[in-house]
Amino acid sequence: MKKIQHTGVIREYDLHAPSVRVGYGFILFLCGLMVVVAVFPLVWVTLAGFKNLKEFVSSTSIFPESFSPEPFATTWNQLGIARNYLNSLISVIGSVACALIFNGLLGYGIGILKPKGHGVVKKLVLVSLLMPPTISIVPLFMNIQKLQMGNSFLPLWLSFGANAMYVILFVQFFESLPGSIIEASRIDGCNQLQTFFHIVLPLSKPICAVISIFAVNAAWSDFLLPYLVLRGAEKQTVMVRLFVFSTEQTVNADAMMRSVVFAMIPPIILFFIFQKQLTENAVSVGIKG
Amino acid sequence: MSRQGNQMKTRAKLKGNIQSWLIMLPGLILMTFFVWEPLFESIRMSLYKTRHVELVRFVGLDNFTSVMGKDDFLQALQNTFSYTFWSLLIGFVLPILLAMLIGETTRGKSFFRTAVYLPNMLPGLAVIILWSAFFSGEKSGVLNILLGQFGVPAQSYLTRAEWVIPIIIVIATWKGAGATALIYMAGMSSISPELYEAAAIDGASVWRRILHILLPAIRKLAGTLLILQIISVFQIMYEPMVLTKGGPDNASLSLMQLMWQYAFGGSMNYGKASAVAVTVTLILLVMTAIYSWFNRKESDWD
Numbered sequence: 001m002k003k004i005q006h007t008g009v010i011r012e013y014d015l016h017a018p019s020v021r022v023g024y025g026f027i028l029f030l031c032g033l034m035v036v037v038a039v040f041p042l043v044w045v046t047l048a049g050f051k052n053l054k055e056f057v058s059s060t061s062i063f064p065e066s067f068s069p070e071p072f073a074t075t076w077n078q079l080g081i082a083r084n085y086l087n088s089l090i091s092v093i094g095s096v097a098c099a100l101i102f103n104g105l106l107g108y109g110i111g112i113l114k115p116k117g118h119g120v121v122k123k124l125v126l127v128s129l130l131m132p133p134t135i136s137i138v139p140l141f142m143n144i145q146k147l148q149m150g151n152s153f154l155p156l157w158l159s160f161g162a163n164a165m166y167v168i169l170f171v172q173f174f175e176s177l178p179g180s181i182i183e184a185s186r187i188d189g190c191n192q193l194q195t196f197f198h199i200v201l202p203l204s205k206p207i208c209a210v211i212s213i214f215a216v217n218a219a220w221s222d223f224l225l226p227y228l229v230l231r232g233a234e235k236q237t238v239m240v241r242l243f244v245f246s247t248e249q250t251v252n253a254d255a256m257m258r259s260v261v262f263a264m265i266p267p268i269i270l271f272f273i274f275q276k277q278l279t280e281n282a283v284s285v286g287i288k289g
Numbered sequence: 290m291s292r293q294g295n296q297m298k299t300r301a302k303l304k305g306n307i308q309s310w311l312i313m314l315p316g317l318i319l320m321t322f323f324v325w326e327p328l329f330e331s332i333r334m335s336l337y338k339t340r341h342v343e344l345v346r347f348v349g350l351d352n353f354t355s356v357m358g359k360d361d362f363l364q365a366l367q368n369t370f371s372y373t374f375w376s377l378l379i380g381f382v383l384p385i386l387l388a389m390l391i392g393e394t395t396r397g398k399s400f401f402r403t404a405v406y407l408p409n410m411l412p413g414l415a416v417i418i419l420w421s422a423f424f425s426g427e428k429s430g431v432l433n434i435l436l437g438q439f440g441v442p443a444q445s446y447l448t449r450a451e452w453v454i455p456i457i458i459v460i461a462t463w464k465g466a467g468a469t470a471l472i473y474m475a476g477m478s479s480i481s482p483e484l485y486e487a488a489a490i491d492g493a494s495v496w497r498r499i500l501h502i503l504l505p506a507i508r509k510l511a512g513t514l515l516i517l518q519i520i521s522v523f524q525i526m527y528e529p530m531v532l533t534k535g536g537p538d539n540a541s542l543s544l545m546q547l548m549w550q551y552a553f554g555g556s557m558n559y560g561k562a563s564a565v566a567v568t569v570t571l572i573l574l575v576m577t578a579i580y581s582w583f584n585r586k587e588s589d590w591d
Contacts, residue, residue: 006393006395007392007395007478007482008389008392008393008394008477009389009392009393009485009495009498009499009502009503010393010495011485011486013489014489014495020495024393027390027393027394028394030390031390031394031401034390034401034404034405035400035401035404035405038404038405038407038408038463038467039404039407041408041419041420041423041463042407042411044431045422048422056429057427057429058428058429059429060428060429060433060434060437061434062431062434098319101315102315102319103316105315105316106313106315106316106317108312108313109309109310109312109313109316110313113305113309113312113313114309115305115306115307115309115310115313116306118309118313121313121317124320124325128320128324128325130520130577131324131328131570132520132523132524132569132570132573133324134524134526134545134566135328135331135524135545135548135569135570136324136327136328136330136331137327137552138327138331138334138548138552138559138562138566139326139327139328139330139331139334139559139563140323140327141552142330142342142559143322143326143327145342146342158319158322158323159319159323161315161316161319162316162319162322162323162324164320164324167316167320191308192305192308192309192312193312196312217410220412221411221412221413221414223412223414223527224527228553239412239414242414242415242418243414243531246414246417246418246531247531253422256418256422257419257422260418260419263412263414263415264411264412264415267410267411267412268407268410268411271407271410275403275406276399278406278410279399279402279403279406279471
């Protein structure tokens with residue numbers, strides 16, 4: 001039974017000492033407390049969603065008077081959140097596709113093809129990793145306006161095709177692939193693009209999965225560039241809508257809490273489906289967050 | 290014959306190179322459009338007087354002097370350093386402690402890992418709005434309800450100048466600490482168990498094992514994560530923007546928020562906004578340089 005082995009500083013034999021046993025109990029208590037702190041706000045916001053406005057501003061209880069789902073349905077319909085969900089979905093799908101294709105191809109060039117001069121590109125990508133992204137949001141927004149790509153999903157999708165972090169992750173993974181397979185496909189007469197789609201991509205499912213999960217989450221959560229680009233109400237994503245609510249204060253506090261719940265549901269579902277991949281790969285990608 | 294063969298080889302190589310560059314081209318165009326050119330452009334723009342998206346005329350460092358001469362810049366600069374200070378105080382050691390605690394557990398380790406990582410997956414904007422209700426000054430604010438159980442009277446938290454920055458950092462730490470803890474856990478798991486065994490045989494207590502084996506092993510990782518944390522907290526923007534709008538009385542205004550205000554807060558002064566952005570970049574570059582200088586010195590001594 002590998003699971004019950006002590007892998008930390010404290011080993012089995014230490015537990016014979018009563019002081020260590022007490023300390024170990026205390027560690028478990030702290031871990032439990034940690035879970036409560038991490039999860040309680042989510043439980044609370046969901047409970048708050050069941051309250052109506054009067055109850056929300058005056059009640060001093062964390063629990064709502066009733067658990068009728070009606071307030072959620074009302075807010076969903078009144079604010080037309082379905083439309084925003086659809087927009088977010090469109091934005092997410094395009095973003096993930098761009099993140100995989102463009103960063104993947106660039107990573108393929110840097111990591112496997114290595115044409116003359118690829119080192120310069122690799123350095124440029126590494127340097128842009130250090131550059132804070134929000135700093136260039138003004139000129140980027142100007143570029144988008146100049147090309148008249150405003151009020152469209154296209155610039156948002158394409159922006160995911162230019163992610164230095166994803167490129168580096170692809171490069172690292174590709175460099176670990178056995179060169180003999182790629183050589184073999186070349187001898188079999190595949191050109192470089194065919195090699196990428198028939199040989200490299202099928203071997204790269206793990207890294208593609210990781211980058212997809214992170215791109216889905218990033219595209220769903222992003223609101224600064226989408227807010228600037230998607231000015232029309234008919235294209236607003238869930239997050240842009242929430243940002244507008246919070247800056248213009250046009251919705252009541254209780255409806256706001258329900259909107260927060262709506263905004264959190266998809267990432268939470270994603271999290272529970274992929275929690276294993278996420279917590280295991282947090283090391284390689286976590287630095288980004 | 291051999292010369293012909295060589296020629297064919299170089300031609301094939303050239304063809305391969307061109308093909309490779311063509312494959313990289315779409316990605317390169319996107320990187321140029323979305324990352325490299327805007328970075329370069331923001332430096333250029335900071336030196337120009339701008340009207341909407343047009344550069345009107347070159348003004349040298351006028352944007353910088355005009356931006357820096359205002360009270361709100363000094364306030365924002367001071368606040369940004371204050372954010373960094375609080376972030377290091379609250380958010381630097383906590384992930385290490387979390388990683389140590391979870392690392393000691395046996396049963397339920399993956400459950401604990403999952404739970405602490407969860408907040409990191411939530412959209413930052415939703416997290417901020419959620420916590421704004423938590424710290425609400427009404428008597429229905431969650432913190433007031435909780436503290437009310439202990440007889441603490443209801444009070445307003447986000448309108449206190451001395452509390453807003455620590456509160457924003459607490460929220461950011463709640464979101465990010467779990468993910469950082471997982472990175473530390475990976476670092477700690479690479480410590481060979483034999484080291485602990487050997488130390489234990491030599492009679493080293495649990496504390497001494499932490500002090501002499503665990504902490505030295507993660508020192509380098511901690512250094513890297515420290516500089517990354519500073520870089521990221523220095524760019525804090527939407528948190529105060531949404532939570533307090535920079536208030537009360539600019540007490541939580543950050544530098545990047547000031548940049549956003551210049552650009553999109555009505556005046557559309559992109560030149561001045563870029564001046565703020567470039568200033569932030571320069572400060573970050575200096576800090577990174579100092580860090581790598583210290584780091585180099587350390588590795589020289591090792």
